[in-house]
Amino acid sequence: MNIFKPVHSYWLTYACDTKIHKKFDLSKIYDIVFVGNIDPGVYPERVRLLELIGKKFNLKVFTNVYGEEMAKIYSQAKSVFNKSAAGEINMRIFEAMSCGSLLITDRLKPETGLEEIFQDKKHLVFYDNENDLLQKIDYYLTHESEREEIALGGYKEVLEKHTYEHRVKQLLGIILGD
Numbered sequence: 001m002n003i004f005k006p007v008h009s010y011w012l013t014y015a016c017d018t019k020i021h022k023k024f025d026l027s028k029i030y031d032i033v034f035v036g037n038i039d040p041g042v043y044p045e046r047v048r049l050l051e052l053i054g055k056k057f058n059l060k061v062f063t064n065v066y067g068e069e070m071a072k073i074y075s076q077a078k079s080v081f082n083k084s085a086a087g088e089i090n091m092r093i094f095e096a097m098s099c100g101s102l103l104i105t106d107r108l109k110p111e112t113g114l115e116e117i118f119q120d121k122k123h124l125v126f127y128d129n130e131n132d133l134l135q136k137i138d139y140y141l142t143h144e145s146e147r148e149e150i151a152l153g154g155y156k157e158v159l160e161k162h163t164y165e166h167r168v169k170q171l172l173g174i175i176l177g178d
Contacts, residue, residue, distance in 0.1 A: 010174050011113065014091045015162045016098035020067050023100035023155060024075035031058040031141055032104075033077040035070050036092060038063060046083040052130055053081060057137055074099035078147060079140060082106065089114050094162055097124060097154035102147045104136055117162070123154040 032053060038061060040047045053059045059081075062073055074080055080096035082105035089112050096103045107126040108114045120126045125140065127133035140147040 010170075012167050012170060013089055013113070013117070013162075014094050015164045015167045016094040016158055018098065018159065018163050018165075021071050021074075021095045021098040023098070024072050026072060026076045028076060028078045028101075030060045030073070030077040032079040032081055032137055033060045033062065033073055034081045035062045035065050035073055043083070043085060046085070049083055049130060049133065050081070052134065053137065056134060057141070070095065071099050074101050077101045078144075079104050079137060081137075084108060088112060093118075093124070094158055097151075097158045098163075100151055100155045102140055102151040103154060104133065104140070118154065118157065121150060123150065123157045125150060 034050055036046075037043060038047050038050065050059065050061060054061075060073075060077075062070075065073060074096050077096075079102045080092070082090070082092050082096065082103060084090050084106055087106075087109050089108065093103060093105060093114070103124040104127060105124055107128050115126075118124050125136055127136050140150075
């Protein structure tokens with residue numbers, strides 16, 4: 001008797017809530033923003049990179065900001081910085097793009113699947129190290145049309161494929177066998 005049965009697993013990644021995470025028609029008043037936790041005991045590399053960015057660029061960091069207030073900040077940003085905690089896909093990826101701003105994020109491990117769902121320089125921009133990060137921030141701050149084209153590509157991709165409505169449909173399709 002075989003007590004081991006095959007396990008079927010499915011990947012449902014984060015998404016955005018279009019009632020909250022949306023593009024507000026606001027002026028782009030921030031060059032680059034970060035919204036999230038900056039506890040150096042928990043995120044030392046994130047804090048170090050934010051300090052580097054802040055020395056060269058007009059960086060605004062927001063903590064304890066959620067929902068519509070967060071979406072308005074993202075909507076007012078030319079670029080949004082992301083540094084994952086442990087090389088994982090996080091909610092910031094979907095939230096920032098759903099607000100129509102360019103996301104500049106660390107390149108994650110291939111097994112995370114991020115590069116399977118979003119394309120570099122089409123939906124977002126990946127950086128590989130601190131020098132690459134600083135160069136890309138500088139480049140996209142001075143190349144507005146490219147920045148906005150990528151931001152629009154990410155915005156459209158998230159709304160077309162990565163909302164919580166899409167995730168519910170995926171889940172129901174799995175459960176119901178569609």
